[in-house]
Amino acid sequence: MAHFEKAKSLHDWLNQRLAVDAVRRVMATEYWIPKNINFLWAMGMILAVTFGLLLVSGIFLLMYYQPNVATAFDSVNYTIMKEVEFGWLWRHIHGVAASVVFLIIYIHMFTGIYYGSYKKGREMIWISGMLLFVTFSAEAFSGYMLPWGQMSYWAGMVITNLFAGGSLHADGLVEWIRGDYVPAQAFLNRFFMLHVLLLPLAILALIGLHFAALRIPHVNNQDGEEIDFEAEAAKYKAGDKAGSKVIAFANDFMSKDMMVVGIYLVFFFYLVFYHYGFAMDPVNFDPADGLKTPAHIYPEWYFLWSYEILRPFPTDPGLIAFGFAQVIFFLLPFLDRSPNAVPASRRGLFNVWFWVMLVDMIVLTAMGKLPPEGIFSTIGLVAAITFIVLWILLPFITKKEKEL
Ligand code: HEM
Secondary structure, eight states, X not given: OOOOOOOSSHHHHHHXXXXXXXXXXXXXXXXXXXXXXXXXXXXXXXXXXXXXXXXXXXXXXXXXXXXXXXXXXXXXXXXXXXXXXXXHHHHHHHHXXXXXXXXXXXXXXXXXHXXXXXXXXXXXXXXXXXXXXXXXXXXXXXXXXXXXXXXXXXXXXXXXXXXXXXXXXXXXXXXXXXXXXSSOHHHHHHHHHIIIIIHHHHHHHHHHHHHHHHHTTOOOOTTOOOOOXXXXXXXHHTTOTTTOSEEEIIIIIHHHHHHHHHHHHHHHHHHHHHXXXXXXXXXXXXXXXXXXXXXXXOOOGGGHHHHHHHTTSOHHHHHHHHHHHHHXXXXXXXXXXXXXXXXGGGSTHHXXXXXHHHHHHHHHHHHHHSOXXXXXXXXXXXXXXXXXXXXXXXXXXXXXXXXX
16 A cells, blocks of 8 residues: 555645646646647647537437437427427537538548648557547437438438448348338437447547547647657756747647637537528438438438449449448558658648549539439549549559658
8 A cells, every 4th residue: 555645735635646746747737739830730629629519418408309219300309499498509509510520520630631640650640530530420320310300211221221232232231230121219229329328438438549649749740840849848848938849738738729719619609500500401300201212312411422432333333432431541641651741732742642632522522412413423433433543542652752
């Protein structure tokens, strides 16, 4: 048993038992952040704050939501939206946050790609980030099932059908996932469990892993400069704050981060109060009806690019292309063979790769929303092929890159 002194204060009492001073040093006052970063480095904090908003609004919604096929639709559209005071506000916060979080995730990911922040010791940050992306996607999809509207039902049908594996005809697997032949009570119950318990727990654990993965390599900076964090921290601690290339996470950097978070929240609540409609599909205001297929079934905007990689091909190649799109981003740190972790603008062909990839994914998103007819289906096919070709080219063009 360790030796304990009689505590002089509550802080001292906690410090002896939980080493709160050491934790604060490691996580905050001696966690060093490069000065040379821009507002794009606040996206991670914005994501954490948005996840907090989702959690809190979700808890309020959970007080009135009913996971039952007979009452789910009304519990959302009447009880929460019309009867419970401010129920509409929590629903709009939840809906808008669910959509905006993906916009920020995409900005955060492309910032990482642009600055090469997935290389040189930062591979685990990237991999844990991608696990977060996949888990957030499952979280959004399972949440979309809960109001039990037409789009909930039919998107549930289409997505679970993918597990049949085309000509593999794994129909037993699809039934196992649904717990029935079609989406019904068992389906709603298990997606409810995933949405309110298992996936949020997984997200919390993954955020922990993501933050832990950041601690040793530290965040990158906008010049890709390799900083000697110990030497720069020593300068800072010796009082040469102006000469040091780093600042402490708390309170110095946090105060800058919070300014960007503040601006974001103004934009966020503007959407919540004045433009929440973009986050709600009108088709989902009709109750689920297994006998009435909507004319056009499409996913939410953040899944459209990968949906458009599935759609233009025949079933089996389409499924393979779709599977490819889901996993390929995980491999980025290993497919990028260049030794340089610097901004794409200094990386020659990789810069071209980056911008073509970004534009291609925007085109895929736009085409995914439109009916697959005429010119749109041709553009969709070209964009899907471009996506695959870009990934195949990546190791070759990056291998040729000279060390800077
Ligand atoms: C959705 C939940 C996420 C949260 C809460 C989160 C949070 C953070 C935070 C706070 C940082 C440090 C500051 C910053 O660079 O913004 C960070 C860095 C990073 N994140 Fe995330 N992140 C999330 C998702 C992702 C995803 C989906 C990816 C991409 C696959 C990703 C990849 C990275 C990378 C590569 C860095 C290092 C940036 C650098 O070194 O400059 N993160 N994240």
